[in-house]
Amino acid sequence: MAHTIASCHRLLDVIDYVEEDPRVQVVFTVAPDVFNQQVARHLERLGALVLPWQQAIRERFDLGIAASWGGLHQLHTPLLVMAHGAGRSKRVRPGPYGGPPLADxxxxxxxxxxLTYGGRVLPSTLALSHEHELEVLRLQCPEALEVATVVGDPCFDRLVASLPRRPEYRHGMGIEDHQELLLVSSTWGPDGLYGHFPDLLPLLMAQLPAGRYRVAALLHPAVWDAHGHRQVRAWLRSCTEAGLLLPDPTQDWRALVVAADHIIGDHGSVTAYAAAVGRRILTLPTPRTMPVAGTPQQLVTAEATPLDPHRALLPQLVAAREIDRQAVTAALTGHPGQAARLLRRAIYRLLGITEPGRHRRVTPVPVPRLHHREATQ
Structure with a gap:
């Protein structure tokens, strides 16, 4: 069940563990979500078999896999549910009439x-990234503990597997050997980097020496869906004409993280993943958002060098300090390098068929072919 482009990225990683098994037929459906506009088109470009949602909720399946929550109670299938980002770092938003303070x-x-609907726990298996999520679950929804299992983070494992291909990724994006790549990453919403300070990208393009630095922008897929692809490209047209790399949200963002020398980010998952593989991080403080304590996002937010957009940017970029990547990794995944094995085991257990003895290794992400001239099309 693909709710958004972000959740679709996670599902495609995990489906790869079983998709080659001739006993398994994989079908996709676009689940209800306010940010699902581009999902069907993306899946069709990949050649996936896509069922309409109204058909999917009438049929019975041996297993359903989701990385978000909308409409899951309508399905007739055992469910495996996972996060679509770096663990669970956000608080529930207040309702229309307010609610307790954010920290509560x-x-x-x-x-x-x-996790529950009509008095029953929805997932048959709830995949967690880390043991600290078990403790949160014990406090918030103890009835779901019996279906919870810590599997690690499949996205992080694939990011690590991609690190040796850094020269290929940089070449594919047109980055010269003497150039440094600055990646600007923004999550969605008014507290995301782009929503909070949209002038940062024009400032970077104006202030950084063009021969030495290339700049790429990773905007959360929800930014594109909320405003429309045409509008986002229009807002950033002067930047892309000046050389900004602006990948489509359907492209695999991990190649850019591997290729980058510097990251300017926020409290989103991409910043946490980048810190876990040793990238230097600058963060733009946001007015309200504070990630959940103990999560990699909270660690990065607390430890990263703060960026002051009102001061010269280049000296701040050069002075950015490293974050303890081992500490970030330890907060990110309870089983580094093991997510494919553990998730695959859970999938076959739910399907009720034997797990094949052979298993593909975790593969690097594809080499991007993105130049700034292509980004404006």
Whole structure:
């Protein structure tokens, strides 16, 4: 069940563990979500078999896999549910009539409102990235503990597997050997980097020496869906004409993280993943958002060098300090390098068929072919 482009990225990683098995037929459906506009088109470009949602909720399946929550109670299937980002780091948003302070709200994705429906626990298996999520679950929805299992983070494992291909990624993006790549990453919403300070990208393009630095922008897929692809490209047209790399949200973002020398980010998952593989991080403080304590996003937010957009940017970029990558990794995944094995085992157990003895290694992400001239099309 693909709710958004972001969740679709995670599902495609995990489906790869079983898709080659001739006993398994994989079908996709676009689940209800406010940011699902581009999902069907993306899946069709990949050649996936896509069922309409109204058909999917009438049929019975041996297993359903999801990385978000909308409409799951309508399905007739055992469910494996996982996060689509770096663990669960956000609090439940307040309702229209307010609610408790942010720090007292439940952790999103580990709360009873998401995990239960009509008095029953929705997932047959709830895949967690880290043991600390078990402790949160114990407080917020103890009835779901019996279906929870810590599997690690498949996205992080694939990112690590991609690190040796850094020269190929840089060449594929047109980055010269003498150039440094600055990646600007923004999550969605008004507290995301782009929503909070949209002038940062024009400032970077104006201030950084063009011969030495290339700049790429990774905007969360929800930014593109909320405003429209045409509008986002229009807002950034002067930047792309000046050389900004602006990948489509359907492209695999991990190649850019591997290729980057510097990251300017926010409290989103990409910043946490980048810190876990040793990239230097600058963060732009946001007014309201504070990730859940103990998560990699909270660690990065607390430890990264703060960026002051009102001062010269180049000296701040050069002075950015390293974050303890081992500490970030330890907060990110409870089983580094093991997510494919553990998730594959859970999938076959739910399907009720024997797990094949052979298993593909975790593969690097594809080499991008993106130049700034292509990004403006």
């Amino acid at each position: 709200r439940a952790v999103y994705g580990l709360d009873a409102q998401r």
